[in-house]
Amino acid sequence: MSEQLVAQISEYLTPNVPIQLVSQGAEAVVFTTNVHPYLPKESYSGVEDAKFIIKYRPSKSYRHPSIDKSLTKRRTLGEARLLGKLHQIEGLHVPHLIACDAYNGCLWLEFLGENLPNGMGFSNLKNFLWMYAKGGNDPYDPIVLETLYKVGQEIGLLHWNDYCHGDLTSSNIILVREKPGSDTWVPHLIDFGLGSISNMVEDKGVDLYVLERAILSTHSSYAEKYNECLMNGFSSVYENNGKLGQKKLKEVINRFQEVRLRGRKRSMIG
Amino acid sequence: MVNLNAVPPKNGRDYYIAIGLEGSANKLGVGIIKHPLLNKHDDGDYSHDCQVEILSNIRDTYVTPPGEGFLPRDTARHHRNWCVRLIKKALEEAKIIHPTLDIDVICFTKGPGMGAPLHSVVIAARTCSLLWNVPLVGVNHCVGHIEMGREITKAKNPVVLYVSGGNTQVIAYSEKRYRIFGETLDIAIGNCLDRFARTLKIPNEPSPGYNIEQLAKQCSNKENLVELPYTVKGMDLSMSGILAYIDSLAKDLFKENKKNKILFDKESGEQKVTVEDLCYSLQENLFAMLVEITERAMAHVNSDQVLIVGGVGCNVRLQEMMAQMCIDRSNSKVHATDSRFCIDNGVMIAQAGLLQYRMNDVVKDLSETVVTQKFRTDEVFVDWRE
Incomplete structure (x- = not known):
């Protein structure tokens, strides 16, 4: 992953949100963080190693800015809506959606799983x-x-x-x-x-x-x-x-x- | 263990010579190449580095008037008319006086392509084979493109984006096959561009896609892109809907249909969009889709090299976008060739055919030389790679 991309993400998230790279796909980059986007720190800091997932769709410099904007928005929003709906189905397990910023292509999700x-x-x-x-x-x-x-x-x-x-x-x-x-x-x-x-x-x-x-x-x-x-x-x-x-x-x-x-x-x- | 020297060159020479005949679409190409006999090819994965020398590379394109495409019947007639002349000229340029003694193998396109043109060329190939007593090798057109691209750019194991008038595929090598990871679900990208050029009635000389590229460069309103459908489906894409939509826009533009609010201003009725803008928007949209599926394939197979082959691969804008993606992704470089090797030619058929020949995969009976319109890239057993 190029440094430009890291700079792009860090600038968007501000230094208050420390991030760790989990994986880089073609379209999105996945990070973990220990900061919740809107809850006060006291409400979850008691929980040991509070962790959240950030799924970020970086803007792609190769495509025209207007294509890029509409795609990022459409896909992020689509995924967020889908997760919201799936969450309501009884018996089905999907990660809980915490926050969605469709215009910047950013999703906050519940962290799932552990190390085997x-x-x-x-x-x-x-x-x-x-x-x-x-x-x-x-x-x-x-x-x-x-x-x-x-x-x-x-x-x-x-x-x-x-x-x-x-x-x-x-x-x-x-x-x-x-x-x-x-x-x-x-x-x-x-x-x-x-x-x-x-x-x-x-x-x-x-x-x-x-x-x-x-x-x-x-x-x-x-x-x-x-x-x-x-x-x-x-x-x-x-x-x-x-x-x-x-x-x-x-x-x-x-x-x-x-x-x-x-x-x-x-x-x-x- | 790949031994590319299994079949020694004819007459104790220290080099191989192959002639390739290509005519799967509207281009008729004859190419002659030379491979030196190298020790490193005894054992090892060096099929991308044959140190090929191109002795001649001749092409003749069947060009139709603006607004028309090429029909199989007429294209086949063109190929029949020109085939002998081109072969003679190629031999002359390569300074080959006795084909019987000097040529190791004759390679022809077995498919995929248009039936009638393929037939015309394979007849020429069979005739030469009997006349000179030289073995034949049938080559998959797509594999020809890939092997030529690898040889020219020296990319060892790239993800290949193959974009031309008849094919749009993202290909990666795995376990002796070129596997197709994504492809078009309906029409090919070159077909999409050609047909749009036909709607615009712009010349087919030198090629419709090239003329669209030149028009797109003249676009003065690059900020306001005309919005088009964006139809990536996983690693596949679909282009017929985009073509139908932009065709209807172009027709409204020519008819000056003021009801169309995308093209004409709501109040003043002033024209907002020009033909150049449409060309620019179409290119931006289609190429963004191509780059995206290529990136997906790269993430899937963990590769950081990209090779663009096929006629549309000459497009400078596509190469630019791909290069940008490679830099963003892993600071790598994109491999692309120029129009001599991107557009269908005989040399690439000779290159892939000679590799096949050196692995001792030749036609044993003329009944094996039947051409086929449908011949998928992953049907070919790639013997010459590890």
């Missing part, structure tokens, strides 16, 4: 599965299978409510312990930058296909069982909704298989 034991990295699904695949652990541990089932449920719930994620990968799913110290994990979906409201079967099918490919390319040896668990969780949400659910599930699954056969450009590894 034994230096296995951050508690997203990818690292979690790797942790169980390595070093004497059982890759088909009941905890793993249960977690995957729950991930499937989250996605099922998302689709059942006619929302699509657009970029489902195992690193875009964060696991949070139900209670500190417990071994039950609650999956949270993050990064709705490509998300949308859609009742089209095609979008849902593509969503599932993208996830399947992601699992296949990052956890190839156990992918079959993992995907089965995910799909079981996914189906359970639809099946709980009676006849209509059954019908819709069939449509989604059929389209999913069609997309898979098409295989098109998404046959990429990397």
Whole structure:
């Protein structure tokens, strides 16, 4: 990341907000901070290591300023609205939206997850599965299978409510312990930058296909069982909704298989 | 382990010579190249550094009158008319007197492209092969572009943006294939520009896209961009809607339809937008989309090199925007070539074909030389890279 970009962000956030880089995507840069945007410090300073996520869409100097402005605004606002709506769905877990400055392309979000034991990295699904695949652990541990089932449920719930994620990968799913110290994990979906409201079967099918490919390319040896668990969780949400659910599930699954056969450009590894 | 020297050059020479025939669209190109036999190619990933010497690079473009595109039938006739003359001229320029002795391999475009023009050229290739008794190699047009770009710029493993009249793809190499990470869902960018040029009735000489670029440079009102749809979908993009919209604007402009509030002032009826402004807005909008999907692919594969190939790749504004993105992203440089290698040519077919030949991938029977209009980039097994 170039220094100019860092300067741009620091200037916007002012020196009162110390930031630490987490990741740089194509479109947005993600930081953590320990400052809340509007609550007084006393209200959360009691909580140990209060942490918040800042997702910042820097302005891109290569494109025309007016294109840049409208895109930044539209996308930030779109993501914020989507998060707001998803938060109201019962049983679905997404990060809590704290603040949104659409004109400057900045989102403040709740910090989720923790560091996995034994230096296995951050508690997203990818690292979690790797942790169980390595070093004497059982890759088909009941905890793993249960977690995957729950991930499937989250996605099922998302689709059942006619929302699509657009970029489902195992690193875009964060696991949070139900209670500190417990071994039950609650999956949270993050990064709705490509998300949308859609009742089209095609979008849902593509969503599932993208996830399947992601699992296949990052956890190839156990992918079959993992995907089965995910799909079981996914189906359970639809099946709980009676006849209509059954019908819709069939449509989604059929389209999913069609997309898979098409295989098109998404046959990429990397 | 890649051994590019598996097939020795003909007659104990210390170099290879290949002739490439290209005619997948309205350009007919014949190119002759020479690869020296280098020890480092015995083992290692050096396919981007063949120290190619270009002996001749001749091209003839079928140009149509303003407002018209090129039809397959007429283009094929043009290619048939010129093919022999161009091959003769290329041989003369390369000072090759006995093709039978001097040429190692004849490379032709197998696809993708327009059927009729491809057919005309492959017939010439087969004839030469039988006449001179030289083996044939069928080349994927897109891979030709990529290999030529890599050879000229010496970029080892770049993310490739391939933009031309028929293709718009973002490509990266992975496990013996050039994989397509993003592409257009409907029409190609060059097609979009060409068709807009047709609406504007601007000349097709030297190329419609070039003329749009020149008009865009003359835009005097760069602050007020005409707003156009911005249609990036993940790593893919769509351009037909943009074309339909800007076409309708241009038509209103020519008809002086004062009801159009985007083009004419609400009260005075004065014209606010010129043809130059439209060209500028179209370019800015389309190229911003291209750069964005390229950046996405770069983030995906963790690469910091970009190579732009294809006819639209000559556009200076596109190169500028890409360069700016590379600086912002990782202080890297963008790799681009000029019109000699960006626009379809025979040399690139010879380059990719010769690499294929050196890996011993030649046509064994004439039935394998059937051309195809649909030939995806990721169908080619890239033998010559690690």
